[in-house]
Amino acid sequence: MSEAETLEAAAPKAKKPKQITMVQALNAAIDEAMAADEGVILLGEDVAAKQGGGVFKVSSGLTEKYGEHRIRATPISEQAIMGACVGAALTGMRPIAEIMLMNFVTVAMDQIVNHAAKLRFMSGGQTNVPLVIRTTTGVGVGFGGQHSDMLEAWFAHVPGLKIVTPSNAADAKGLMRSAIECNDPVIFIENILCYGLKSDDPGTDYRVPLGQAAVAREGHDVSLITYGRTVLDALEVAETLAGEGVSVEVVDLRTIAPYDEATVTASVRKTGRAVVLHEAVRAYGTGAEIASRLHESLFNELKAPVQRIGGAFSAVPMASVLEQAWIPKKEEIAAAIRTTMEWKR
Amino acid sequence: MPAEIRIPKLGMSVTEVTLVEWMFGDGETVEKGDVLYTVETDKSTTEIEAQDSGVLRVTGEEGESYKIGDVIGTIG
Amino acid sequence: MSLDRETLLDIYTRTMKVARFDEKMRSLLMSGKLATIYYTMRGQELVTSAMMAALNQDDYLVTTYRGQHDQIAKGVPLDLLIAEIAGRATGTCKGKGGSMHITHPATGVMVTTGVVGSGLPIANGLALSSQNRKDGRVTVTCFGDGATNIGAFHEAMNMAQLYKLPVIFLCQNNRYGEHTAFADHTKVDSIVTRAAAYGMKGVKVDGNDALAMYAAAKEAVDRARAGDGPTLIEAMCYRMMGHFFGADFSYMPPEHIEEMKAEDPLPKLGALMLEHQFTQAELDAIVAKLEAEIEAAVEFAFNSPFPDADEIRKDVFEEEIAA
Numbered sequence: 001m002s003e004a005e006t007l008e009a010a011a012p013k014a015k016k017p018k019q020i021t022m023v024q025a026l027n028a029a030i031d032e033a034m035a036a037d038e039g040v041i042l043l044g045e046d047v048a049a050k051q052g053g054g055v056f057k058v059s060s061g062l063t064e065k066y067g068e069h070r071i072r073a074t075p076i077s078e079q080a081i082m083g084a085c086v087g088a089a090l091t092g093m094r095p096i097a098e099i100m101l102m103n104f105v106t107v108a109m110d111q112i113v114n115h116a117a118k119l120r121f122m123s124g125g126q127t128n129v130p131l132v133i134r135t136t137t138g139v140g141v142g143f144g145g146q147h148s149d150m151l152e153a154w155f156a157h158v159p160g161l162k163i164v165t166p167s168n169a170a171d172a173k174g175l176m177r178s179a180i181e182c183n184d185p186v187i188f189i190e191n192i193l194c195y196g197l198k199s200d201d202p203g204t205d206y207r208v209p210l211g212q213a214a215v216a217r218e219g220h221d222v223s224l225i226t227y228g229r230t231v232l233d234a235l236e237v238a239e240t241l242a243g244e245g246v247s248v249e250v251v252d253l254r255t256i257a258p259y260d261e262a263t264v265t266a267s268v269r270k271t272g273r274a275v276v277l278h279e280a281v282r283a284y285g286t287g288a289e290i291a292s293r294l295h296e297s298l299f300n301e302l303k304a305p306v307q308r309i310g311g312a313f314s315a316v317p318m319a320s321v322l323e324q325a326w327i328p329k330k331e332e333i334a335a336a337i338r339t340t341m342e343w344k345r
Numbered sequence: 346m347p348a349e350i351r352i353p354k355l356g357m358s359v360t361e362v363t364l365v366e367w368m369f370g371d372g373e374t375v376e377k378g379d380v381l382y383t384v385e386t387d388k389s390t391t392e393i394e395a396q397d398s399g400v401l402r403v404t405g406e407e408g409e410s411y412k413i414g415d416v417i418g419t420i421g
Numbered sequence: 422m423s424l425d426r427e428t429l430l431d432i433y434t435r436t437m438k439v440a441r442f443d444e445k446m447r448s449l450l451m452s453g454k455l456a457t458i459y460y461t462m463r464g465q466e467l468v469t470s471a472m473m474a475a476l477n478q479d480d481y482l483v484t485t486y487r488g489q490h491d492q493i494a495k496g497v498p499l500d501l502l503i504a505e506i507a508g509r510a511t512g513t514c515k516g517k518g519g520s521m522h523i524t525h526p527a528t529g530v531m532v533t534t535g536v537v538g539s540g541l542p543i544a545n546g547l548a549l550s551s552q553n554r555k556d557g558r559v560t561v562t563c564f565g566d567g568a569t570n571i572g573a574f575h576e577a578m579n580m581a582q583l584y585k586l587p588v589i590f591l592c593q594n595n596r597y598g599e600h601t602a603f604a605d606h607t608k609v610d611s612i613v614t615r616a617a618a619y620g621m622k623g624v625k626v627d628g629n630d631a632l633a634m635y636a637a638a639k640e641a642v643d644r645a646r647a648g649d650g651p652t653l654i655e656a657m658c659y660r661m662m663g664h665f666f667g668a669d670f671s672y673m674p675p676e677h678i679e680e681m682k683a684e685d686p687l688p689k690l691g692a693l694m695l696e697h698q699f700t701q702a703e704l705d706a707i708v709a710k711l712e713a714e715i716e717a718a719v720e721f722a723f724n725s726p727f728p729d730a731d732e733i734r735k736d737v738f739e740e741e742i743a744a
Contacts, residue, residue, distance in 0.1 A: 038553075041553065069552070069553050070553070072584070074580065075576075075579060075580060075583065077576035077579065077580060078576075079542050079572060079573045079576045079577075080542045080545065080573075080576035080577055080579070080580040082542065083539070083541070083542020083543045083544075083545060083546060083573065083576075083577065084542055084543075084545045084546040084549055084580065085546060086542070086543050086546055087483075087531070087532075087542070087543040087544060087545060087546015087547040087548075087549065087550070087560075088546040088547070088549050088550045089546070090531050090532065090543070090546070090547065091481075091531075091546075091547060091550040091551075091554075092550075093550050093553070095546075110536055110539050110573070111539065111542060111543075114534075114535075114536050114539065115532070115534070115539065115543065119524075119532060120736045120737070120738075120739075121517055121736045121737055122514060122517055122518040122522040122524070123513075123514050123517075123518060123522070123524035123532075123736075124512070124513065124514035124515035124516070124517050124518060124524070124736060125515070125735065125736040126513070126514065126524050126525070126526055127524055127526060127531065127532070128739065159737050160737055160738065162738070182739075183739045184738045184739055
């Protein structure tokens, strides 16, 4: 053996990092937060041990550890769930409200929009609402029109709310801890299709700051800006286009609102081209805000107008072939990128 | 110091009213609680009571339109 | 039924403070010196005072846009309250909440809402916090008969009883929901019947009878503090004026208006005080002091500056929004 090989053979073997799924990551983050602060509680339908620890198992094992007064299964009463969490938050607790599916936030809109978002302002700063609203959604599992909506644009439009969504398990862990510790209401959007994604376990007390985007893949020809499940599509498209000689930079917002404008602007200033991608309906989506801001700040430096890709303008259809047609396709994303590459002023 | 008589805010959407009638004339003495003048909005006619006692000075004109907060006289 | 002198005096003082405040507000609005939306509580001065007299300072209150009587009876300082209504920087909420969103945590006033019924689910949260922390506080949420038809009322009632929360649902039934009379907005004869629908204890009381109202309030507070769960109190009273200051209320039939005048809580309470061996001189002295306090608070408010425009960037989030 060479000297180098001898040294390597003698070195203590680094342990292969443990892998965790997004569900396990969320569960661990909430567990750690609950251990550190008695004020962290979870309210939602079917969340307690008696009901199996949550329909997606995110609160599995927590009732046994912390008790039914901290993991409270509720009746089907979204207004009551949300209001109770707002009230508890006003006293300095850090409640997590679980809204089983994002479409059901519509039942709790008064508490979210008229109260959670506005009480710090309307009280002149005397009270605040350190609340996390966890909710699940996602297109592609055949849940149909009332169980698949991505509504982040609605909430981004309400001053006083923060919105985050993880694209991987490690970020899920870090974002959840930060969301719980944030002193303002955070809407934490989970995607059904991402629950099984695996990452290396980032370890105890891992944090991802709110308002900080991640460059998931570096590139220099075009910036592909996205969040949530579509980050995976973006990375696949970037890999494919690399073969065509197009270098795509993928920016994962992680916090949808208020988003990391500095990172996004720096990326697009570098590449001169941008495509904004989200699973939510394209029309009037968050992509419109981001594209508009890029046009305002980088108009003379852009090599092409900012492109937007999003879901189709209809309720999400039930039939599988229609549902798949509804979802933004990788070919569409690639085509949008090529449009920016081929643009002639 | 004479107290100003201002057009009050009478409803959710009312921004302008018509001063219909003064119940007292310029220079007359009014008592707090006397009906002082009436205004008309597109919704109804309302009597406005004097909130002070003293000598009335009239500047607002009957039949004219005024905005909420406009001074139409004083009592002093 | 009887009450000790100290408690009677307490109820009387709170009631007259509310009454004189409301008169002053209406006068300022009528003279045009103040121009703001204002939901007068004329007729409901006593019902709230008897309730608040049964509470501690650190018990929580949730109330509504027609809530100045609750807030004053709970103990919100008059100067900060009037300054807020007048939109001044010195108001409880720096002018950013106004009459419809008075907040004053030091006296337990945690939220005032402008959306009918939305306070009840929030009250559950305050009570849940007390339950978990075992801090001995109770929460009172005040609302009108109109609010008992909205979804949030029903969800909150059910959850409160399910979790046995230390909360009191005080329905100040003033017989009108906005412009609609009680019998025209629901088919039940009484709101109290709704308590049974959720397995909850319900009590109906004449809100303008100080002794009865205080007794009902005290019992509900004691139950809640002992961990025995929530109570719905339906306290009958009258809204003696329109929905808001300046609103036409000719939709109220003349018989109803006569009935209201006969049941006016203020002369009733005055008579009760004399029956309990208070002298008119004593009562007048108390009222004179309150009136002076109110005058001073009004002067403070009108001498206060308006908030700066850059207040808009503050308190949206913990961190200030960039200019």
